[in-house]
Amino acid sequence: MQYNQRTDFRSREYNGRLNMGVDMRQPQPQAGSVHNDGINRQPMPPRAPKKKMGKWSRTLFATLFVVGFSVFLAFFVLESATDLFGLNKEDKQLEIVIPEGINTFQLTGILKQNGIIKQPVTFQLYAWYRSLSMPNKKYRAGTYVVNTNYSYDEIIYKLKSGSTKDETVNITFYEGMTVKEIANLLEKNNVCDADDFLEVIDKGEFNYEFMQMLTKNELRFRRLEGYIFPNTHTFYIGENPTSVAKKFLTDFDKKITDELLERMKNINMTLDETLTLASIIQKECSSVEEMKKVSSVFHNRLASGSSLPKLQSDVTINYVEDNIKPFLKVNNQKMYDAYNTYVCEGLPAGPISNPGIEAIKAALYPENTNYMYFLTDKNGKYYYAQTFAQHQKNLAAAAKAGAGVHGTTTQQ
Structure with missing residues (x-):
């Protein structure tokens, strides 16, 4: 019973303090006041709000990105074109071995490793493009002599034609050939x-x-x-x-x-x-x-x-x-x-x-x-005429030389 009374007393005391406006919480230090630890702290200034990236800054960043990417792209295109056509390369012959059943990806590695190409991605794309016009031609196994200044076209054609050495041939083409x-x-x-x-x-x-x-x-x-x-x-x-x-x-x-x-x-x-x-x-x-x-x-x-x-x-x-x-x-x-x-x-x-x-x-x-007609006979003699009547006489004369009159402009 005493326990309950004691509890009631304390409750009444607490409630009384609340009713009297007494705040039971620890007092907060005031600006410039001395804390219990003896240190006189000045109030902290309010933090400035973080500034968001302005429109001008975003535009500058985007511009720099585009310019940088454009420079990189231009350099890549220039290097790819140089490699594609075999320009500015050392004129040197190398021997490479192409195994049976090789694909373009594997071939690219061999060519890059031997310094024959510099841009493997470009080579693979071009090889794919060329395969559209040469669908039935595969890379042929063998030991090849390849020049380091070959264009991609020359490399692909050589490895698909099976020409393993740089042998040459002289051919004479005559006038009038088609x-x-x-x-x-x-x-x-x-x-x-x-x-x-x-x-x-x-x-x-x-x-x-x-x-x-x-x-x-x-x-x-x-x-x-x-x-x-x-x-x-x-x-x-x-x-x-x-x-x-x-x-x-x-x-x-x-x-x-x-x-x-x-x-x-x-x-x-x-x-x-x-x-x-x-x-x-x-x-x-x-x-x-x-x-x-x-x-x-x-x-x-x-x-x-x-x-x-x-x-x-x-x-x-x-x-x-x-x-x-x-x-x-x-x-x-x-x-x-x-x-x-x-x-x-x-x-x-x-x-x-x-x-x-x-x-x-x-x-x-x-x-x-003033000639308007001509013809030749089988012996290679030429007959010329200004009029069709003269041309007819020439035809008769050429016929006497035998068959095989090579006539042109024989109609009126």
């Missing part, structure tokens, strides 16, 4: 695949000024027919077709001098027209001495207006039959007619062969004649 004949000769000598070469000729990109002078015509069959200059060239066995094409085109670029271009301008002929006419002259004329007279016949017809607007050259029909029709998957009569000078007026849609320098000069410097 691009297809040239491609076949390259393949026969194990330089490159004929179809790969033709694809480069028709679709490849080349940085030559004369490429800007090409006539854009959807009826043109071979883009660079007429521009593969005949000559003797040295190639590597298993050489990249782009490299092969560049040897031809570089030679052509040197042969077409400023003097020849100026002459074209003076007689109002384009480069493409000159080569087209020269290609016909080259196929029609085996004699260099007769080329300028034959050229005069065609020039007279081209200048005659409506009287004889068609060249009527047999060799253009031969080109259609031998070089266009067999290689088109779909019949294209418009293209056939664009090359057949018995049908089309003026020059055909493009060159029909690859002429030599003599035929090109003959196209630019024809002899001054």
